[in-house]
Amino acid sequence: xxxxxxxxxxxxxxxxxxxxxxxxxxxxxxxxxxxxxxxxxxxxxxxxxxxxxxxxxxxxxxxxxxxxxxxxxxxxxxxxxxxxxxxxxxxxxxxxxxxxxxxxxxxxxxxxxxxxxxxxxxxxxxxxxxxxxxxxxxxxxxxxxxxxxxxxxxxxxxxxxxxxxxxxxxxxxxxxxxxxxxxxxxxxxxxxxxxxxxxxxxxxxxxxxxxxxxxxxxxxxxxxxxxxxxxxxxxxxxxxxxxxxxxxxxxxxxxxxxxxxxxxxxxxxxxxxxxxxxxxxxxxxxxxxxxxxxxxxxxxxxxxxxxxxxxxxxxxxxxxxxxxxxxxxxxxxxxxxxxxxxxxxxxxxxxxxxxxxxxxxxxxxxxxxxxxxxxxxxxxxxxxxxxxxxxxxxxxxxxxxxxxxxx
Numbered sequence: 186x187x188x189x190x191x192x193x194x195x196x197x198x199x200x201x202x203x204x205x206x207x208x209x210x211x212x213x214x215x216x217x218x219x220x221x222x223x224x225x226x227x228x229x230x231x232x233x234x235x236x237x238x239x240x241x242x243x244x245x246x247x248x249x250x251x252x253x254x255x256x257x258x259x260x261x262x263x264x265x266x267x268x269x270x271x272x273x274x275x276x277x278x279x280x281x282x283x284x285x286x287x288x289x290x291x292x293x294x295x296x297x298x299x300x301x302x303x304x305x306x307x308x309x310x311x312x313x314x315x316x317x318x319x320x321x322x323x324x325x326x327x328x329x330x331x332x333x334x335x336x337x338x339x340x341x342x343x344x345x346x347x348x349x350x351x352x353x354x355x356x357x358x359x360x361x362x363x364x365x366x367x368x369x370x371x372x373x374x375x376x377x378x379x380x381x382x383x384x385x386x387x388x389x390x391x392x393x394x395x396x397x398x399x400x401x402x403x404x405x406x407x408x409x410x411x412x413x414x415x416x417x418x419x420x421x422x423x424x425x426x427x428x429x430x431x432x433x434x435x436x437x438x439x440x441x442x443x444x445x446x447x448x449x450x451x452x453x454x455x456x457x458x459x460x461x462x463x464x465x466x467x468x469x470x471x472x473x474x475x476x477x478x479x480x481x482x483x484x485x486x487x488x489x490x491x492x493x494x495x496x497x498x499x500x501x502x503x504x505x506x507x508x509x510x511x512x513x514x515x516x517x518x519x520x521x522x523x524x525x526x527x528x529x530x531x532x533x534x535x536x537x538x539x540x541x542x543x544x545x546x547x548x549x550x551x552x553x554x555x556x557x558x559x560x561x562x563x564x565x566x567x568x569x570x571x572x573x574x575x576x577x578x579x580x581x582x583x584x585x586x587x588x589x590x591x592x
Contacts, residue, residue, distance in 0.1 A: 190310070194318045196367045197306045198325040203363065204264065204298055205329025206336070206356030207271035209443060211236075211288070212413045213337035213436045214346045216420045222280050226554055230545025233413040235285050236292035237405075237537035243296025244530040249383045252523030255371050256301040256308065261361060263297020268357035270294055275350030298360075300526045305364075307514065308371060319514060320454035320507035327446030327503065329356070330412065334443055338436025387521055388528045396581035397512035398529045400466060400574045404509055406536030407473065408446070408502045410567050413541035415442045415495060418560060422484040422491040425557075431488055438492050445496050446503035453504030454511065462512050463582050466505045467575035473501035477568020481561035498568075540567055 211218070212233065219229055243263075250259055270291035278284040303322060310318055333353060340349035389395055416439035423431045457465040476498040483494040510529070517525035544563045552559035 193306060193309055193367075194321055196363060197302060198321050200302060200360045200363055201299075201322060201325040202329035202332070203356040203360040204267070204295075204302075205326045206333045206353045207267075207291075207350070208295075208326070209330040209333030209412070209439075210271070210337040210346075210350050210353055211274075213334040213416050213439055214341055214349060215413070215417050216435075217341060217346055218284070219417070222284075224281055226545035226548040227542070228281050228545070229417070230413070230542040232281065232284050232288055233409075233545075234538045234540070234542035236288045236295075237409065237534045237541075239289035239292025239294075240296045240534045241292075241531050241538065243293035244300065244527050244534070245383070246293075247297040248300050248527040248530060249523055251301050251304045251526075252521070256304040256523075257364065257368055257370060259297050259301040260305055260364060263294050263301070264357055264361045264364075266294035267291060267298055268354055268361065271354030271357060272351055275347040275354065278350075296530065300530050303510075303514075304523065304526065305368065309368075317454070319511045320451045323507045323510055324447040324450035324503075327444050327448075327450070330446070331440040331444030334416070334436050334440035338434045338439075341436075342434070383527060384521055384524050385528060387518070388525050391516060391518060391521075391525070392581050393516040393585050394513050394525055394529075396578055397509050397516065398525075398532055399577050399581075400470075400505075401509045401513065401529060401533040402536040403470070403571050403574045403577075404502070404505055404536075405533045406540035407477065407567060407571050408499075408506070409534075409537035410540035410544050411495070411499050411502055412443060414544055414563075415439045415499070417554070418481070418484065418564075419491065419495065421554060421560065422488055425484060426488050438495075441492070442495050442499045445500045446506070449500040449504040450506040454507040457505075457508040457511075462508050463578045463585075466508050466512075467578055469501060469505040470571040470574040473498065473504075474568045474571045476501055477571070478565040480568070481559075481564035482557060484560055485557050498564075502571075536570075543567065 215229060215233075218224065218232075224232070247259055247263060270287055274284065274287045274291070278287055303319065306318060306322060336353060337346075337349045340352055344352075416435055419435045419438050423435055453465065453469060476494065480494045480498045483491040513525060513529045514522075544567055547563040547566060548554055548559050551562045
């Protein structure tokens with residue numbers, strides 16, 4: 186079967202949902218693992234952040250191949266390893282060290298699925314007006330992560346955390362089968378004229394693309410931190426409420442924090458198409474920072490306020506996701522598309538590595554996981570980094586025409 190157009194976008198969105206079923210298990214069950222393995226906040230930050238470190242290495246090794254061979258091939262091999270890494274976590278993780286190793290392997294493998302999957306789709310669609318397709322593709326992680334959070338909580342309660350990893354890992358296997366059934370091999374669209382395998386200098390010299398790459402780094406710092414620490418924060422907020430007042434598993438609220446990312450990203454991209462990408466992304470980053478500075482302190486308020494604040498913060502952090510990635514895609518030189526997305530992912534997920542780690546470090550050193558002020562400071566300092574984004578976009582895109590649907 187060979188798909189294109191809307192059916193292909195639907196299939197690739199479903200692939201991302203299945204692939205992300207294993208993504209939210211760790212942050213959903215982080216409070217359980219912190220207690221069982223007696224981890225500090227910094228150690229928990231490492232276990233979360235090292236996934237992004239593996240991802241960074243993976244994009245350097247795997248994504249450049251997509252300029253020279255069909256991204257489908259990269260995806261199929263990498264996704265198989267991603268499946269095994271999730272399964273392996275459930276079978277072999279028994280503490281900080283083993284968990285970190287398995288998470289690093291998982292991050293490396295996932296690097297061969299997300300961006301190669303995006304290229305698989307855009308190569309078959311064309312890139313002239315792919316922003317809506319990219320919006321659906323990038324936003325579908327929110328649905329997968331939300332399902333992951335909610336199912337992880339249920340499976341942990343019913344069978345234990347090991348079974349939660351093992352069962353949800355099969356989503357990645359389903360994604361691999363779906364790609365095998367619905368796509369066929371397609372040679373690279375562009376012949377690579379440069380002999381350099383990864384022409385980083387050429388990518389970094391592309392100022393419009395670089396502006397969105399740096400913005401993506403700030404976006405990822407914030408969003409990956411929220412995903413990593415949402416359930417742990419809400420568990421703390423719930424502990425401050427009167428006994429018995431919270432009857433719903435906190436992972437359900439964590440699922441809501443993740444799910445909101447999908448409509449937020451799609452709607453944010455539509456706003457960018459209408460009003461201009463730079464202006465929209467800049468405004469979203471500023472408002473997101475304001476919510477982030479307040480989110481941590483909401484633990485002292487009624488629980489529903491803490492949930493609403495975190496959901497709104499997550500929505501704002503995700504609202505610029507598709508717009509930023511679409512900006513990089515639009516300004517990428519065609520024959521350097523794979524190299525551009527490699528740099529986009531590598532630099533971008535540097536934020537995904539440092540954000541959760543820095544958050545845990547701040548939490549430990551500002552008073553600990555039982556201090557409202559510590560949570561407020563940790564969320565606030567991470568949120569303030571997003572204010573750098575509008576400055577970068579204004580300076581680096583000053584000579585680029587800012588037209589709705591085109592910038």
